[in-house]
Amino acid sequence: MTLKENLISAKARGRRQAWLTAYDYPSARLLDESGIDLILVGDSLGMVVLGQKDTIDVTLDQMIHHLKAVRRGVTRAPVAVDLPFHTYETPDQALANARCLVDAGADAVKLEGLLPDQISLLVSSGIEVIGHLGMLPQQVREEGGYHRKGKTDSEAEALLLASLALQKAGCCALVLELVEAPLSREISRQLDIPTVGIGSGPDCNGQILVTPDLLGLQPWFRPSFVKPKADLATPFQNAVKEFIAEVQAS
Ligand code: KIV
Numbered sequence: 001m002t003l004k005e006n007l008i009s010a011k012a013r014g015r016r017q018a019w020l021t022a023y024d025y026p027s028a029r030l031l032d033e034s035g036i037d038l039i040l041v042g043d044s045l046g047m048v049v050l051g052q053k054d055t056i057d058v059t060l061d062q063m064i065h066h067l068k069a070v071r072r073g074v075t076r077a078p079v080a081v082d083l084p085f086h087t088y089e090t091p092d093q094a095l096a097n098a099r100c101l102v103d104a105g106a107d108a109v110k111l112e113g114l115l116p117d118q119i120s121l122l123v124s125s126g127i128e129v130i131g132h133l134g135m136l137p138q139q140v141r142e143e144g145g146y147h148r149k150g151k152t153d154s155e156a157e158a159l160l161l162a163s164l165a166l167q168k169a170g171c172c173a174l175v176l177e178l179v180e181a182p183l184s185r186e187i188s189r190q191l192d193i194p195t196v197g198i199g200s201g202p203d204c205n206g207q208i209l210v211t212p213d214l215l216g217l218q219p220w221f222r223p224s225f226v227k228p229k230a231d232l233a234t235p236f237q238n239a240v241k242e243f244i245a246e247v248q249a250s
Pocket residue numbers: 021040041042043044045082175177198208209210
């Protein structure tokens with residue numbers, strides 16, 4: 001079965017998708033061994049690993065570098081990777097760059113926005129594609145922040161039509177970011193492919209989070225929709241302080 005067939009069949013059976021991001025070998029291995037459904041090498045890399053203020057400056061080479069590390073740690077879950085900003089402006093450019101990511105070990109690529117021509121070409125070339133609609137982090141500078149989507153009737157209608165267009169173009173799943181919950185529910189109802197939400201309410205067909213947010217590893221930045229399941233920053237710093245004290249006392 002292809003990834004798309006698996007995802008559609010899981011949705012039809014009511015099996016929800018739990019997805020998380022990884023950027024390095026140990027995290028990817030721990031996620032895989034924990035049973036996660038899909039690992040995304042997100043371009044959130046720029047923010048949570050490289051300390052940049054957004055995802056805009058992440059390069060294809062950086063994605064390949066981190067994808068290869070993740071790939072080495074994963075034997076079970078599908079590994080998807082973001083095409084970074086400005087790497088899929090035309091269908092041909094998208095195909096050339098997506099092929100580099102597949103060659104580096106990706107099982108699927110994700111791209112942001114309503115780009116059916118890019119998606120159709122990738123899919124007809126044998127590459128699995130995950131769509132991403134709603135708040136598009138690669139547009140954050142143009143939009144002046146991270147704003148919720150689908151608040152007005154016209155925006156909601158446009159998002160629903162865009163979701164249907166991405167399914168028609170061949171996407172295997174659709175990430176919905178910061179989409180109003182009733183709209184996410186309606187999109188999820190109308191699509192055969194699963195929706196995977198981030199800050200988009202409980203009724204998507206799955207959820208995705210940035211792993212350091214889930215683990216409480218970056219207490220200086222916590223998106224309002226994230227309920228961390230751990231506070232790993234505290235044991236991290238306690239272990240470091242214990243080490244410092246032990247070394248200094250010896
Ligand atoms: O870059 C990323 O990590 C993402 C997810 C948060 C959806 O696109």
